[in-house]
Amino acid sequence: MPLTGNSYAAVATSYACCLGGVNNVNKPNSPCFGRSNMSRDAVPVIDVEPFLAGDERAKQSVARRVDTTLQTTGFMSIVGHGVPDQLVQRARETALEFFGQELTEKMKVANPPEHMSRGYNWVGNRSLAYTLGEETPPDLQEGFAFGPFDIGNNERRETQIAESFFAPNIWPKQPENFRAVFEEYYRTMALLAEKIMAIFAVALDLQESYFSDKMDRPTSVIRVVHYPAQSEPPVAGQLRAGAHTDYGTLTILYGDDTPGGLQVKLRNGDWLDVHPTPGALVCNVGDLMARWTNDRWVSNLHRVANPPSEHASVNRIAIPFFHNTNHDALIECIPSCIGVEGVAKYPPVLFGEHYLDKQTRAERKPGLTAGKPNE
Ligand SMILES: O=C(O)CCC(=O)C(=O)O
Numbered sequence: 001m002p003l004t005g006n007s008y009a010a011v012a013t014s015y016a017c018c019l020g021g022v023n024n025v026n027k028p029n030s031p032c033f034g035r036s037n038m039s040r041d042a043v044p045v046i047d048v049e050p051f052l053a054g055d056e057r058a059k060q061s062v063a064r065r066v067d068t069t070l071q072t073t074g075f076m077s078i079v080g081h082g083v084p085d086q087l088v089q090r091a092r093e094t095a096l097e098f099f100g101q102e103l104t105e106k107m108k109v110a111n112p113p114e115h116m117s118r119g120y121n122w123v124g125n126r127s128l129a130y131t132l133g134e135e136t137p138p139d140l141q142e143g144f145a146f147g148p149f150d151i152g153n154n155e156r157r158e159t160q161i162a163e164s165f166f167a168p169n170i171w172p173k174q175p176e177n178f179r180a181v182f183e184e185y186y187r188t189m190a191l192l193a194e195k196i197m198a199i200f201a202v203a204l205d206l207q208e209s210y211f212s213d214k215m216d217r218p219t220s221v222i223r224v225v226h227y228p229a230q231s232e233p234p235v236a237g238q239l240r241a242g243a244h245t246d247y248g249t250l251t252i253l254y255g256d257d258t259p260g261g262l263q264v265k266l267r268n269g270d271w272l273d274v275h276p277t278p279g280a281l282v283c284n285v286g287d288l289m290a291r292w293t294n295d296r297w298v299s300n301l302h303r304v305a306n307p308p309s310e311h312a313s314v315n316r317i318a319i320p321f322f323h324n325t326n327h328d329a330l331i332e333c334i335p336s337c338i339g340v341e342g343v344a345k346y347p348p349v350l351f352g353e354h355y356l357d358k359q360t361r362a363e364r365k366p367g368l369t370a371g372k373p374n375e
Pocket residue numbers: 223225241246253255261262302303304318320
């Protein structure tokens with residue numbers, strides 16, 4: 001059955017009406033339940049346009065805000081990013097069309113076990129909490145992943161690890177424009193990620209180009225995720241996406257603002273619903289930035305909650321762009337982040353090894369439906 005965004009649109013509109021008002025925040029039956037200004041304080045909206053426009057003082061001011069935010073929750077919501085909303089909406093609609101196909105159609109581009117982050121993952125074959133060693137039922141999501149294209153053959157065959165990161169993408173035949181839309185989306189996000197990495201460098205008092213030679217052959221991945229409507233209640237401990245940290249440098253996320261969405265862990269242990277301003281993209285730092293900065297910046301735990309039962313019929317699309325460095329970039333404490341104790345908390349690691357370890361844990365746990373989906 002084709003999926004539509006209608007139920008999403010209705011709920012999103014009623015959600016948007018809650019912005020700026022807190023009257024219904026604490027009524028559990030309201031779509032505004034739990035919504036407050038806290039979200040905007042913990043995940044602030046930062047306008048990055050002044051940095052991208054190039055004025056030195058403006059750059060410093062954006063960088064200082066980014067530094068403060070990444071030291072607290074590790075999450076921010078960015079505006080002034082220059083990504084056309086039309087492109088985001090086209091990607092979202094194309095994703096709905098892909099996931100609305102019969103399972104047999106989607107399985108034609110199933111994730112090959114020997115290739116990570118390529119093709120279709122069905123409901124039941126991943127659990128993000130496994131990356132932290134947590135035993136949970138599989139996540140209630142299906143996804144489609146792809147990685148770098150425009151890659152030369154020499155690069156691809158360099159080593160076995162390079163072969164994994166530059167494995168060919170597996171594109172579905174339907175929807176017809178799927179590949180074109182998502183390649184454009186990927187290129188746009190890749191450019192934005194480079195700019196954000198420049199902001200990061202300035203925020204750490206480094207040359208703007210500090211990270212450039214570590215990411216000139218990036219291994220970034222997009223995972224288009226569909227969280228289906230829940231016709232049956234989840235089993236104990238089961239979420240749309242279990243708690244995890246991201247593996248790379250930086251994630252740039254579009255996600256429908258619906259009940260059953262992104263939550264970020266606060267220092268007091270609470271989970272905070274993230275409600276981005278319309279048009280904003282949510283950005284967070286992953287494990288590499290935490291290692292590089294000796295934990296000055298937080299690679300924060302986050303998860304995707306289940307919708308409350310009265311909104312169980314609402315599905316959700318999310319399109320995270322996971323920016324990654326070169327697979328052979330050595331990630332070790334940036335000297336200026338070593339702190340007064342002079343101790344690096346993490347041993348140096350090659351990005352490729354760190355990533356493969358996490359990815360393997362998310363997908364290869366006994367008990368998941370490796371090889372065939374639950375129908
Ligand atoms: O769906 C979302 O909002 C976030 C997804 C996410 O965190 C992930 O796939 O790693």
